[in-house]
Amino acid sequence: xxxxxxxxxxxxxxxxxxxxxxxxxxxxxxxxxxxxxxxxxxxxxxxxxxxxxxxxxxxxxxxxxxxxxxxxxxxxxxxxxxxxxxxxxxxxxxxxxxxxxxxxxxxxxxxxxxxxxxxxxxxxxxxxxxxxxxxxxxxxxxxxxxxxxxxxxxxxxxxxxxxxxxxxxxxxxxxxxxxxxxxxxxxxxxxxxxxxxxxxxxxxxxxxxxxxxxxxxxxxxxxxxxxxxxxxxxxxxxxxxxxxxxxxxxxxxxxxxxxxxxxxxxxxxxxxxxxxxxxxxxxxxxxxxxxxxxx
Ligand SMILES: *[C@@H]1O[C@H](CO)[C@@H](O)[C@H](O)[C@H]1NC(C)=O
Numbered sequence: 682x683x684x685x686x687x688x689x690x691x692x693x694x695x696x697x698x699x700x701x702x703x704x705x706x707x708x709x710x711x712x713x714x715x716x717x718x719x720x721x722x723x724x725x726x727x728x729x730x731x732x733x734x735x736x737x738x739x740x741x742x743x744x745x746x747x748x749x750x751x752x753x754x755x756x757x758x759x760x761x762x763x764x765x766x767x768x769x770x771x772x773x774x775x776x777x778x779x780x781x782x783x784x785x786x787x788x789x790x791x792x793x794x795x796x797x798x799x800x801x802x803x804x805x806x807x808x809x810x811x812x813x814x815x816x817x818x819x820x821x822x823x824x825x826x827x828x829x830x831x832x833x834x835x836x837x838x839x840x841x842x843x844x845x846x847x848x849x850x851x852x853x854x855x856x857x858x859x860x861x862x863x864x865x866x867x868x869x870x871x872x873x874x875x876x877x878x879x880x881x882x883x884x885x886x887x888x889x890x891x892x893x894x895x896x897x898x899x900x901x902x903x904x905x906x907x908x909x910x911x912x913x914x915x916x917x918x919x920x921x922x923x924x925x926x927x928x929x930x931x932x933x934x935x936x937x938x939x940x941x942x943x944x945x946x947x948x949x950x951x952x953x954x955x956x957x958x959x960x961x962x963x964x965x966x967x968x969x970x971x972x973x974x975x976x
Contacts, residue, residue: 710903716746720873724895734900736874738764738771740891745873748905752777753867753915755907756930758832761791762899763800765825768793770878770889773898777833777868783810785863787833787840791824792881793896800824801952804842806852808861814967816850817953818946828901834930837864841935848935848943849950853969860969867910874898906930 711731718725721744724737736744757777764771771793778786786807791800802818822829832843840863842850854862874896878889907930908917917931935943947954955961956970965971 710905712900712903715750715903715905716748716870718744718746720745732901735897736773736872736900737895737897738874738876739894739896743873743875745871745875747872748870750905751867751869751910752835752905752907753865753910754835754837754917754931755905756832756834756933757870757907758830758902758904759870759900760828760830760902761824762826762828763791763824764793764874764896764898767796767890767893768800768825768896769795769798769882769887770876771874771896772877772881773872773874775831775870775872777835777870778807779863779866779868781866785809785866785868786812787835787842787863787868789831789842792877794882795887802844802849804850806840806863808863811861813955814852814969815953815955816951818849818950819952820844821946821950828899830902834933835863836931836933837862838932839934841933844946847946848939849946851935851943855969858968860967867915870905872900 724744908915
């Protein structure tokens with residue numbers, strides 16, 4: 682008998698075909714399919730058959746991309762590896778935003794630093810065009826050494842920011858006390874790497890060292906379990922395909938374990954919270970701060 686018809690070989694072949702088809706469906710989205718490179722010419726690039734996206738910044742320009750689709754609620758995961766070495770003055774922004782004056786926005790911004798000094802993760806939530814809800818954190822790892830997962834869970838009750846599945850921030854729907862909540866404007870996902878050395882590192886004191894250019898940030902394993910908005914109606918994926926979560930994102934809140942994690946992050950890694958900044962709000966803290974004990 683010839684080798685290729687032996688039962689051992691063919692079952693092995695079948696098995697490996699089976700495994701590779703599982704891997705194909707389990708692997709996250711393809712950047713060619715899901716995103717458009719929007720500025721910076723060749724500084725924004727998709728490589729590795731669509732599995733990796735790179736943004737870079739040099740003296741002439743930064744770069745950026747945006748999702749092809751618009752989303753209205755969902756769980757959005759992305760893995761990022763940030764600019765390494767001396768990244769002072771660079772900002773990598775990764776956010777969801779709707780369009781127009783009264784837009785809604787959910788922001789992650791990573792402020793670079795000198796080699797060995799910590800990045801700051803800056804977050805904000807805009808509703809109806811109004812932000813001023815900054816919270817800032819250090820990370821409990823070096824975000825330039827490996828990929829880490831940055832996620833947003835956005836459902837009608839709340840927005841949760843997560844880092845490696847640790848909640849770092851919760852913005853609750855408090856429309857009942859008059860705080861607008863993003864719930865009717867679909868958002869795209871955006872990211873850009875740019876020069877913010879007028880404010881980013883130590884308030885703009887530390888400038889970009891252009892001799893270290895180009896600066897590069899990397900993206901992979903994008904996954905959106907979300908409602909996709911198209912021509913005025915939305916269609917939703919019910920289950921998150923993310924290995925991080927098998928809870929339906931539509932109703933997901935913070936369970937006991939997640940609350941414990943959130944408290945740990947706030948206790949050891951939070952460096953700024955608008956909700957405790959009395960100097961900034963002498964007339965009284967914003968209404969969402971007065972009520973919510975969780976922020
Ligand atoms: C940079 O490092 C300094 C010194 O550790 C720190 O005070 C600062 O918060 C860090 N981050 C930024 C973005 O300036």
